Amino acid sequence: MRPSRLIVAAPVLVIAALAILVWRDPYAIVRAEYARQRIAAGLTQRSVDAGGHRWIYAERAADRADAPTLVLLHGYTGSKENWYRLAEQFDRRYRLVIPDLPGWGQSERRPGADYGYAAQAENVAAFIDHISEQPVVLVGHSMGGGIVAVVAARHPRRVSQVALLDASGVRFKDNQFGLDVLAGRNPFAVTDAAGLERYLDILFHDRDARPAIPWPASHAVISQRRADGDFEQSVLDRIGRGDERFLPYDLAADIDQPVLLLWCQQDQVIDASAMAIFAARMPQARQVLLDGCGHMSLMEQPAAVAQAVSELIAKGTPR
DSSP states (O other): OHHHHHHHHHHHHHHHHHHHHHHHOTTHHHHHHHHHHHHHTTOEEEEEEETTEEEEEEEEOOSSTTOOEEEEEOOTTOOGGGGHHHHTTSOTTSEEEEEOOTTSTTSOOOTTOOOSHHHHHHHHHHHHHHHOSSOEEEEEETHHHHHHHHHHHHOGGGEEEEEEESOOSSOOSOOHHHHHHHTTOOTTOOSSHHHHHHHHHHHOSOGGGSOOOOTTHHHHHHHHHHHTHHHHHHHHIIIIISTTTTHHHHHHTTOOSOEEEEEETTOSSSOTHHHHHHHTTOTTOEEEEESSOOSOHHHHSHHHHHHHHHHHHHHOOOO
16 A cells, blocks of 8 residues: 555645745746747757857757758847747758847846847847857847848848848838837736736737747746836837837848848738838848738748748848
C-alpha cells in the first residue's frame, strides 16, 4: 500500500509546487508557454551584449552556412514571440534571428534610455554586427518596421533586403487609433480584463487567430502590462507624437535595397493607406495587400507573409 500512496501523492505535490510558483511569479506560466512555442518552432534562446544593452533573442540555424539571415523585429508592446507562427512557415533555407528589442520582452531596459526610432536603429545596427558577418534580410512589423526603415537608410551595408509589415512612422488616413495617439492617449493600454480584450480587438481582425490567454495567464499579462504602462506611454510619446514620428517615412527615399511592403486591408492601427504612401518614396517596392486580417498579419496570415518574404529574397537584388 505504501508505494501506491506515493504514486498518488506525487501529482499532488507537483500541482502544489506549480501553484506556489505561479503565486510567487504569476508571469512564470506565460514564460513557460512562450518557451513551449519557441521549442515547437525549432528555435533556441540566446543572448548577446550589443549597443549598450543585453539582448535576448531566438535563433534557428539554416541547413547551409551561406544561407540568408532573416532578422525579425517586433512592434510596439510586442516581443519576439509574435514571430513564432511565421517562423514555423519558413524552412531551413534561412537562418532566423528574432530578438526582443531593447526595452521590450526579456531584453534589457535602461531607465531614462531613448527607445525611439533613431536610437533603436543604432541599437539594431550594433546587434546585426554581433550576429552576422554578412548583410541581413531585415523584416519589421509595426514599430519594428519603422525601425527597419531607419536602419536600411542609415546603415545600407548591413541590410540586403527590407520587408515592412504594417509599418509605422508614416502619415496615413485618419482612424480612431491615430486620433487617440495624437490626443495623448494610449489605445494599447491594458489595466484590466476589459482593456486586454479591447487591445486584442484592435490588433486582430480574425478572431480565430487571436492567442488564447486563459486565467491565470490573463491575470499575469494584465499585471505585467499595467506595470509597463509608464514605459509604453514614454515610447508612444516619442514615436507617435514626437519630432521623429515620421522619421521612417522621411528616410524611406534613401532606401536602395529591394523592399516588400505588406499590409492587411482591415488594419485598425496603421491604416492600409500607409502602404501606397511609403511606396511613393520607394519605387522599387513590391506591394502586397492581404484581405481578412488586421494589424497582426504575421500571426493572422503567416503562410502568406512567409511566401511574400521568400519571394523578396528570391527575386530581390540591389537596384
